[in-house]
């Protein structure tokens with residue numbers, strides 16, 4: 001019986017996904033997905049590889065999951081490109097899973113094979129409550145392949161040889177996770193002589209940024225400054241352009257009002273959270289909806305309130321210190 005693999009190229013049609021350095025996420029995800037399909041079909045037998053889209057078409061997240069469910073897929077992979085000021089590779093499985101479940105073991109295999117091919121910062125094996133992971137019935141993974149808005153990462157994403165490496169790593173990982181049989185003698189890439197290793201790269205080994213914040217669970221200048229550094233926005237430790245609301249009252253007392261316009265670093269935060277599956281208005285205002293998204297992203301209780309101290313700020317401080325935000 002053949003194994004059914006569904007590849008989901010993220011975004012498409014009216015939804016370009018993240019954009020930067022002249023690149024659009026929806027084009028890259030389709031390009032990589034087609035390469036994964038080709039590599040799987042060229043090198044393994046007993047498989048049926050399906051794609052949620054093969055052209056520039058818009059699909060809702062639920063349509064993508066329903067497609068995989070309706071085909072009784074054995075494995076679902078949703079290809080994405082990251083944005084928001086970091087660098088490197090990370091992968092997600094649903095929050096209901098852990099490293100001991102079948103999904104978690106598949107994540108370990110696919111993530112590690114991808115990392116072997118692409119030689120970038122490993123941002124870790126993560127979990128999130130993304131719709132395509134939540135609504136699919138089978139083992140499901142969502143890799144975020146490099147940062148479209150990071151010059152060094154974008155330079156790689158412009159090279160078809162790099163897109164091919166990303167695709168091959170994932171295809172090999174999928175094959176291992178599903179125990180696929182290699183095609184015999186069919187001119188598979190395994191039978192080709194190995195290309196000579198290229199020169200060790202030195203231009204993209206920037207370590208993950210780490211902070212040394214005191215974990216006191218209180219949002220103050222140091223946290224703002226760390227976020228400004230994380231997002232490469234001007235560092236002054238001040239959240240400018242904030243309106244008075246429950247959140248800013250908790251931070252500054254209810255005497256403060258900063259006028260409208262929003263803050264650059266909060267806009268960057270909102271854009272970053274949107275790349276993680278949220279749908280925030282990018283207005284630069286740190287209000288309850290942004291706090292709620294941050295709480296959900298960091299896996300802390302979600303109530304939209306930023307008290308002093310608060311659990312979500314403690315987790316944010318820990319993640320900024322560990323370089324895993």
Ligand SMILES: [Zn+2]
Nearest residue numbers: 010017080081
């Ligand atoms: Zn995406």
